[in-house]
Amino acid sequence: MNASSCNVRFSQINEIINTYNFQTKIQKKLQTEKSDQNIKSKNNNNSISEDKDNILIEFNKLYIKRQKLIDTIFENPQHIDKDNIIVQISKIENDLIFLNKDLYHKLDQNFTNNLTSQVQIRALSIAKKSIIEKPFGFGYNNYYIANNYYKYDFISANPYADNLNLRDGTNLTVKLIVEFGLISIVFFFICFLFLISRQINFELKIFLLPFLITQGLRGAGYWNGGFLMVFMIILLLLMENLKIKKNK
Secondary structure (H helix, E strand, C coil), rough: CCHHHHHHHHHHHHHHHHHHHHHHHHHHHHCCCCCCCCCCCCCCCCCCCCCCCCCCHHHHHHHHHHHHHHHHHHHHHCCCCCCHHHHHHHCCCCHHHHHHHHHHHHHHHHHCCCCCHHHHHHHHHHHHHHHCCCCCCCCCCHHHHHHHHCCCCCCCCCHHHHHHCCCCCCCHHHHHHHCCCHHHHHHHHHHHHHHHHCCHHHHHHHHHHHHHCCCHHHHHCCCCCHHHHHHHHHHHHHHHHHHHHHHH
């Protein structure tokens, strides 16, 4: 990956965050007021149901359906009725605009933004919401429950982002916060104590901490990359130092 592509990726992060923040504002608005518009059913596959209270859920389903149709045009150009698919896409776009014109244009505008960044920022948004609404977390290895719980709270500009890293949150920091909530502070506090301890050799810190840092930034699970084993070693070293201090 060259420097220019990295610069493009980082320049897009602010826009992606703004897109998620924009959705949060829409959510608050939808939660405080019910839509007065009666959504009429249509007799085709792209219809918007009358009984849908949650506009974001309906919006997300249509948005994903639109993307699948667009993919079909590029993947099988020789074996499809392109004109018919374009008509279907146009109808869906009209329905999306009807549901929320501003959100549709915001997502469409940022569709080409880096997929990796979208997945990571989506995971951070879930962690932020989780720590507020579920302060003690969703439980061990239950990140996927949180992901499903907030599935329609954050619609990614690129729908593929909604189907990636469903169980690990892209990194162990997010996974810890979502699954253990405020209890995860204990883990971060122990790591901090290990870092500032003067009784532990600097060489040991240099050797052990990178394991936790790399897993914290991009780890997939507690049992991967030696994460749990390294954390247990750190914990034992701190406990040993504590015993030495007491005996002095």
